[in-house]
Amino acid sequence: MNSLRAAPVLPGGGPEDAWYDDNAGPVVRLYAMTGGRAHPGDHGFTVSTLVQRTEERAPVSTLSPEESAILRLCARALSVAEIAAYLTLPLGTVHVLLGDLRDAGLVRIPQQPEEDHLSLAVMQRLHEGLLAL
Amino acid sequence: MTSTRVRSRLWAWTAGGLLVVLWAAAAVPLTLDAAGVVRAHATTRQLGEPVDAVIVQLQEERRLSAGFLADVVTRDALAAQRRRTDDACTRLRDTASGSLWRTAAGARTARATDDLVRRLDERQNVRATVDGGKPGVTAVVDRYTALVATAFTGAPWLWPDGESRTGSALLGLGRAREALSQEDAAVIGDPGGARSAEVRARVVRLATTRRVLLAEAADRLPASAREKYDALAAEPRTTTLAAWEDRLAAAPPTQASAPPPALDAYRTGLRDLEVAAVRRAREDAVPAAVVTVAGAGLLAGVGLVAVIAVLVRLRRGFSGSRSRKAATASSPPADAHELELVLEQNRRNQALLHRQLRMLDNLQRRVGDDGTLGELFRIDHLASRVRRNVEKTIALTGGTPGRRWTVPVPLTEVVRAAAAEVPGFERVSTAQVEPAALAGTAVVDVMHLLAELVENAVTFSSADTRVRVSGAWDADGYVLTVADHGPGMDDDDLRAAADVLAATTPPPTRAWDGLYATGRLADRCGAAVALRNADGGGLLAEVRLPAALLHEAAGATEATIGLPPADPAPEASPAPRRRTIPAQRLPPGASPAPARPARPGPGTAPPQKLAPGATPRKKPGTGVTTVGTDE
Numbered sequence: 001m002n003s004l005r006a007a008p009v010l011p012g013g014g015p016e017d018a019w020y021d022d023n024a025g026p027v028v029r030l031y032a033m034t035g036g037r038a039h040p041g042d043h044g045f046t047v048s049t050l051v052q053r054t055e056e057r058a059p060v061s062t063l064s065p066e067e068s069a070i071l072r073l074c075a076r077a078l079s080v081a082e083i084a085a086y087l088t089l090p091l092g093t094v095h096v097l098l099g100d101l102r103d104a105g106l107v108r109i110p111q112q113p114e115e116d117h118l119s120l121a122v123m124q125r126l127h128e129g130l131l132a133l
Numbered sequence: 134m135t136s137t138r139v140r141s142r143l144w145a146w147t148a149g150g151l152l153v154v155l156w157a158a159a160a161v162p163l164t165l166d167a168a169g170v171v172r173a174h175a176t177t178r179q180l181g182e183p184v185d186a187v188i189v190q191l192q193e194e195r196r197l198s199a200g201f202l203a204d205v206v207t208r209d210a211l212a213a214q215r216r217r218t219d220d221a222c223t224r225l226r227d228t229a230s231g232s233l234w235r236t237a238a239g240a241r242t243a244r245a246t247d248d249l250v251r252r253l254d255e256r257q258n259v260r261a262t263v264d265g266g267k268p269g270v271t272a273v274v275d276r277y278t279a280l281v282a283t284a285f286t287g288a289p290w291l292w293p294d295g296e297s298r299t300g301s302a303l304l305g306l307g308r309a310r311e312a313l314s315q316e317d318a319a320v321i322g323d324p325g326g327a328r329s330a331e332v333r334a335r336v337v338r339l340a341t342t343r344r345v346l347l348a349e350a351a352d353r354l355p356a357s358a359r360e361k362y363d364a365l366a367a368e369p370r371t372t373t374l375a376a377w378e379d380r381l382a383a384a385p386p387t388q389a390s391a392p393p394p395a396l397d398a399y400r401t402g403l404r405d406l407e408v409a410a411v412r413r414a415r416e417d418a419v420p421a422a423v424v425t426v427a428g429a430g431l432l433a434g435v436g437l438v439a440v441i442a443v444l445v446r447l448r449r450g451f452s453g454s455r456s457r458k459a460a461t462a463s464s465p466p467a468d469a470h471e472l473e474l475v476l477e478q479n480r481r482n483q484a485l486l487h488r489q490l491r492m493l494d495n496l497q498r499r500v501g502d503d504g505t506l507g508e509l510f511r512i513d514h515l516a517s518r519v520r521r522n523v524e525k526t527i528a529l530t531g532g533t534p535g536r537r538w539t540v541p542v543p544l545t546e547v548v549r550a551a552a553a554e555v556p557g558f559e560r561v562s563t564a565q566v567e568p569a570a571l572a573g574t575a576v577v578d579v580m581h582l583l584a585e586l587v588e589n590a591v592t593f594s595s596a597d598t599r600v601r602v603s604g605a606w607d608a609d610g611y612v613l614t615v616a617d618h619g620p621g622m623d624d625d626d627l628r629a630a631a632d633v634l635a636a637t638t639p640p641p642t643r644a645w646d647g648l649y650a651t652g653r654l655a656d657r658c659g660a661a662v663a664l665r666n667a668d669g670g671g672l673l674a675e676v677r678l679p680a681a682l683l684h685e686a687a688g689a690t691e692a693t694i695g696l697p698p699a700d701p702a703p704e705a706s707p708a709p710r711r712r713t714i715p716a717q718r719l720p721p722g723a724s725p726a727p728a729r730p731a732r733p734g735p736g737t738a739p740p741q742k743l744a745p746g747a748t749p750r751k752k753p754g755t756g757v758t759t760v761g762t763d764e
Contacts, residue, residue: 017480017535024536025490027546027576029517030497031510032553038507062564065545090498092506133498 033066033093040095043102047081047091048126049109051098056105066097070107077110085129179234180246183225187253188284188307189404190218192314194256195277198263199322202270206321215260226250239644240629241593244620252283270322271331278315285311286596298353299414305350306407312343313403317396333381340378358410365406370398476532479523483535486520514553521554525581529653538573541684547571548602548613551583557591566604569611570684575658579678582654582662585647586615586674594619594671611683615674621666630664658682 019025045051053074063071066087073083084094101107197214200206228234229250235243259276262268285307316339323332351362365371373394493513500506524534545566552561571579583602590600598618605612622630633645634652655662659679667673 017484018537019487019535020537021539021573024538025487025494027542028549029490029513029553030494031513032549032558035559036507036510036514038503038510040503064549064564088498090506091501092503095503 030090030093033064033089034096037096038092040092040099043095043099045080045095045098047079047084047130049080050077051080051083051107052077052110054106054108058104058106064097066093067101067106070094070097070101074107079126079129081126081129085132088132091133179228179231180225180238183221183228184249184284185307186221187218187225188281188311190214190221191256191277191281191284192311192318194218195274195281196314196318196321198259198277199270199274199318202263202267202273203322203324205324211263218256222250222253222256225253239642240622240626241589241620242644244622244626245593248620249283253280255283256280271319271335274315274318274322277318281311281314299355299410302350302353302355302358303407303411303414305346305353306403306410309343309346309350310400310403310407312339312346313396313400315339316343317400320396336378337382340375340382354410355413358406358413361406361409365402368402370394370402374399472530476527476530479527479530480532480535483520483523483527486516486523487535490516490520514558517554518556521581521584524577525650525654528578528581528657529650534577536577538576540573541570542573542576544569544571544604544611544613547576547580548583548604551580552587552602554580554584555588555591557596558587560591560596560598561587561600561602563602565601566613567606567611569604569606571678572682572684575660575678575682578654578658579660579676579682582651582658582660583613583615583676585651585654586662586676589647590615590617590619590672590674593617609677610680611678613676613678615676616667616671618671621670621672622664627664627666634662634664 051074053071066089069087070083073086080091080094080098083089083098084091087094089097098107102109194211194214194217197206197211201208201211229243229246238246256277259273259280262276263273316336319332319335319339323329347362351359354362374396377394490513493509493516497506497509497513500509524536527534545563545568548563548566552558552563555561587600587602594600594617600618601614601616603614603616605614630645630648633640633648634655636649636652639646640649651662655676659682661677663675663677665673665675
């Protein structure tokens with residue numbers, strides 16, 4: 001009747017019905033990061049929109065870990081696709097989080113370069129970023 | 134021989150004991166089911182009608198108040214209506230204070246109903262406004278509308294099957310009737326026939342709302358009610374009203390509109406339809422309820438008599454062979470074996486869920502369309518709730534759920550995961566959790582015990598309030614707090630709750646099941662749970678975590694979501710230490726990453742949420758992003 005099982009051998013993952021650490025999956029599911037929202041509202045972010053953090057500082061305690069991470073990343077202007085790639089988050093999630101941060105005045109969209117003058121290098125980075133999704 | 138005799142006696146007693154266990158295993162869940170059915174009936178049946186009556190009377194009072202302010206309704210007529218509203222409110226209060234109902238419904242539901250009754254007293258203030266001077270009709274109508282909304286949303290437990298098909302259809306019909314009633318009030322408040330642009334816009338908006346609600350509800354109605362609905366839709370009283378609304382929407386704003394048709398006829402039709410549908414739904418529910426209750430009674434009663442009979446015979450001494458035959462014939466395999474089977478099934482379910490969730494996770498990271506992502510999020514939430522149930526069952530039957538951590542996990546993550554696995558998680562705020570890490574072995578237990586408390590808070594507080602989960606270090610360790618704005622509990626309830634939390638067997642009434650599970654889960658990980666009323670109203674649930682489970686570590690930081698450090702980070706991320714100084718006094722950046730990778734194996738474990746294989750990295754100094762492969 002005792003249901004305890006012998007500890008499995010790491011790092012193989014153990015028996016079929018036990019998963020350890022990273023294999024146990026993310027503790028926080030993706031939907032929980034945005035309170036279930038997948039629509040960013042009317043912020044007009046696209047994959048190539050550049051985002052940079054503003055001088056505003058929010059009390060750290062009010063930010064979620066993902067939001068803090070985005071703010072740290074956006075010390076320099078960064079495209080939405082890159083943010084999503086760094087954080088390995090879906091674009092929709094990043095859109096929602098960016099929308100919230102923009103509403104709070106914590107990020108801004110700096111002067112955009114002409115969309116149709118994307119250099120090959122930028123395209124390459126975008127491609128790589130997307131691959132990493 | 135004596136030894137044979139002793140052995141056969143022992144055998145018979147063992148079999149008798151097993152019989153008791155089997156009977157209990159069969160009877161207890163059924164009895165609990167029956168208690169749940171009785172409770173659901175007690176709340177919806179006994180309270181549903183009075184609340185509905187209050188809504189109907191408030192709607193009528195709103196209409197007559199608007200008419201009174203527009204000088205088309207006499208003061209006497211309004212006064213008579215106010216008395217009817219008061220009668221309905223009194224009836225609701227009387228029903229809610231009946232001790233029989235209170236016992237069946239559970240203490241918190243009863244107190245939440247008291248809260249609703251109190252909030253309805255606001256009507257006196259609205260009436261004073263109507264009587265004193267000449268306020269705007271729209272303002273008065275809106276205040277009544279807020280009162281009606283209170284009755285609709287202030288009692289979410291009244292619609293326990295709101296998620297079911299028929300349940301949502303009935304709720305939709307009710308809301309459609311409310312839209313019609315608001316339209317009615319707007320029309321009567323403007324006796325010229327909806328001339329002003331404001332009233333006209335309002336009428337058009339309400340008409341649209343009603344039509345959308347009705348169309349949605351109609352699709353979910355049971356067949357018989359659906360026929361009634363279609364018949365009503367074809368009747369002149371419906372078509373006349375619809376044609377008038379259409380003309381109003383199409384007319385240029387300056388043109389005087391035709392006088393409105395009498396809305397009463399259509400309102401009556403809609404009300405009849407609703408009443409018939411509710412009655413039908415209730416009739417459908419009764420047989421199942423009767424079977425459950427009767428089955429429980431039969432099994433609990435007759436089964437108990439049979440078991441007692443066997444035991445009495447055993448006690449009286451017996452001729453070994455006959456009794457043993459009787460006992461073995463009625464006792465199938467050992468209960469331990471059955472429990473192990475149940476546990477095994479749950480483990481398999483968890484394995485399937487685990488695969489499902491992993492696929493969902495991959496899909497969510499690939500999908501490009503926000504609409505689809507939103508749908509996937511909803512599926513994910515449901516699957517997470519199922520996983521919570523499965524893991525809880527495994528834990529309560531003495532097993533260890535399949536998700537396990539060998540390293541400490543930031544409490545922020547545990548708290549967020551707990552909040553995310555309850556319905557209504559959008560209302561839960563988890564921002565104020567001081568950094569700490571929880572021992573891996575306790576993650577699942579703490580997560581689910583917290584989820585019980587959060588679900589309780591969400592259920593028993595009104596839908597427009599937030600539930601806050603916070604965590605803080607104090608002199609003795611770490612305390613997690615779940616705070617709601619619902620009604621609190623009186624001293625008797627608090628004492629009963631403390632008993633249930635400490636109990637090792639399930640409580641007799643279903644209303645306390647969640648709390649019982651909380652207590653069992655807390656027991657597993659050595660946490661202590663206490664409930665108390667907050668100073669400013671609402672209930673506080675406090676979970677004290679034992680020091681042995683805590684590690685001083687950064688909270689959920691960027692490292693847990695796979696962020697390469699933006700600043701040159703200190704080299705070592707030491708293995709988590711037992712807490713010696715409060716984490717918040719550390720200089721920022723002193724412990725840059727939660728010390729996760731502390732387990733044996735080649736290399737370090739990749740950050741938690743990275744897709745296997747590809748890790749995006751930033752080359753230090755260059756600012757150029759490359760995609761590397763994890764070593």
